[in-house]
Amino acid sequence: MSNTPDHTSDDEPENADFETCDFGVEDVAEIAQLFRDAIRVTAAGAYSPEQLAAWAGSADDEDAFAAALNAGWVRVAVDDVGIVGFAQINMPGHIAMLYTAPRVARRGVATLLLDDMLVLGEAMGATKITVDASIVGRPLFAHFGFVEECEELVERHGISFKRYRMQRSMKRPRK
Numbered sequence: 116m117s118n119t120p121d122h123t124s125d126d127e128p129e130n131a132d133f134e135t136c137d138f139g140v141e142d143v144a145e146i147a148q149l150f151r152d153a154i155r156v157t158a159a160g161a162y163s164p165e166q167l168a169a170w171a172g173s174a175d176d177e178d179a180f181a182a183a184l185n186a187g188w189v190r191v192a193v194d195d196v197g198i199v200g201f202a203q204i205n206m207p208g209h210i211a212m213l214y215t216a217p218r219v220a221r222r223g224v225a226t227l228l229l230d231d232m233l234v235l236g237e238a239m240g241a242t243k244i245t246v247d248a249s250i251v252g253r254p255l256f257a258h259f260g261f262v263e264e265c266e267e268l269v270e271r272h273g274i275s276f277k278r279y280r281m282q283r284s285m286k287r288p289r290k
């Protein structure tokens with residue numbers, strides 16, 4: 116008998132349960148709910164209740180939220196239950212949104228979406244990809260080779276938020 120631990124059922128990559136595709140207008144309500152859940156649950160430890168409410172509230176006007184999604188290229192990640200994440204990149208290579216459903220946190224969904232964002236950025240001809248990362252998003256982007264440029268304070272609905280301007284050169288390999 117081998118001393119190697121039996122990983123026969125764990126050999127697939129952790130994100131093999133998910134795939135990504137372009138978003139459609141019929142997805143807006145589901146994406147808006149995922150956006151609110153990701154903020155209220157996953158970002159809960161990093162921001163105050165007032166900040167979380169102001170941030171999550173930006174999806175309450177579904178028409179405005181749909182218009183914001185349509186301003187860039189949006190990819191969604193799905194499993195056999197539904198949408199588990201989404202990300203948006205705007206010209207000329209700015210990642211404007213990246214959100215994962217709390218039920219699949221830390222299972223590689225954002226990694227899959229971020230890889231799509233980098234492919235799209237490359238297709239846009241971007242020489243660098245930028246993001247204004249949240250406190251929660253910062254370690255993920257650092258993990259992907261994004262370099263922090265500065266800390267920023269932005270105001271949304273009269274409430275200020277800390278975030279981090281980060282960028283990644285497209286000259287480096289994607290992963």
Ligand SMILES: CC(C)(COP(=O)(O)OP(=O)(O)OC[C@H]1O[C@@H](n2cnc3c(N)ncnc32)[C@H](O)[C@@H]1OP(=O)(O)O)[C@@H](O)C(=O)NCCC(=O)NCCS
Pocket residue numbers: 153154157158212213214215216219220221222223224225226227246247248249250251252254255256258
């Ligand atoms: C940030 C977010 C999208 C990450 O989604 P995710 O699907 O859980 O991320 P992944 O599983 O792909 O993480 C990949 C790697 O990034 C890093 N990472 C991701 N989330 C992290 C966290 N909360 N703390 C530390 N490292 C983290 C880790 O290195 C992780 O690899 P590991 O799990 O093997 O250690 C998700 O937490 C989220 O939706 N947060 C709330 C909304 C938000 O802040 N979005 C970012 C806006 S810029």
